[in-house]
Amino acid sequence: MDPSRDLRTKQYLMLAVIVAVGVAWLAIGASSNGGSGTASVTTVTTTTTVVSAPTTPTSQVADTVGEVADLVGEEEVPDDCTIAPKTLRTGDTGASVLCLQKALIRENRLVGAASGTFDGPTRTAVVALQTEKALFVDGEVGRESAIVLGIWPEEKLNVVRTPPxxxxxxxxxxxxxSSVASPGADAPPLPPDSGEGRRLVYDRSGQRVWAVDKDGTIIRSWLVSGSRYNNELPGT
Known part of the structure; x- marks a missing residue:
């Protein structure tokens, strides 16, 4: 027999065996899937777990907001109160705003109860006051507006006088x-956070100026009259 022909015969036999095995495997797979005749496909699902921060129930959030509002509205403010900040403006909250609103209510310039929040009606009342009293109209409460309302703190309490x-x-x-000036050694201490280096420091509430050398030593300090409208601008 021709060797090459014998080799081809063996190859055909092997191919037939492989085909037969494949057909048998498919038949077994079909029967295991209820005879549907389709191959089974397994889908692997990857589950991603997202860990989020604990959430606060809506009811608790509402309660918290209510507590904050109550704290602002229930602060005790005496009738003879004065404001602490030197300027109050829209958006400010707290005892000083309550003090302002109570003063406006006493003068029938603001309707309703004091809320402790410098809101639109409060600003409208302030603008009307400033317009009527011929003050600088900006809707903010500074020295002059507070003096008219009787809620400006006693300025003399903040003024430090030194011997001539x-x-x-x-x-x-x-x-x-001058008679109201002091040399560095006798001058009152500088206000906190008053800068560094060679500079002039002005304290509005104390009505005092310091001349400071580049090494931080006080050259001299003296009293001044300040500005009527608290409109000084920082600079060098």
Whole structure:
């Protein structure tokens, strides 16, 4: 027999065996799936777990908001109160705003109860007051508006007076001192957070100025009258 022909015969036999095995496997698979005649496909599902921060129930959030509002509205403010900030404006909250609103209500300029929040009606009442009293109209409550309403703190309490210097006294740079000026060693301490380096420091409530050298030592300090409308601008 031709060797090449014998090899081809063996290859045909092997191919037939492979086909027969494949057909048998498909038949077994079909019967295991209820005779549907389709191959089974397995889908692998990957589950992703997202861990989120604990959420606060809506009812608890509402209760918390209500508590904050109640705290603002229930602060005890005496009738003879004064404001703490030097300027109150829209959006401010707290005892000083309550004080302002109570003063406006006493003068029949604001209708309703004091809420402790500087809102639109409060600003409208302030603008009307400033217009009527010929003040600077900006809807904010500073020194002049607060004085008219009787809620501005006593300024003399913040003014530190020093003894007049000796006749002919001079500061550390050799300049004569006025009767309301003090040399560095006798000057009141600088206000906190008043900057660094060579500078002039002005304290509005204390009506005082400090001349400070580049190394932080006080050259001199003196009293001033300040601004009527609290409109000084910081600068150098």
């Amino acid at each position: 210097p000796a006749p002919g006294a001079k500061d550390s740079m050799g300049f004569p001192l």
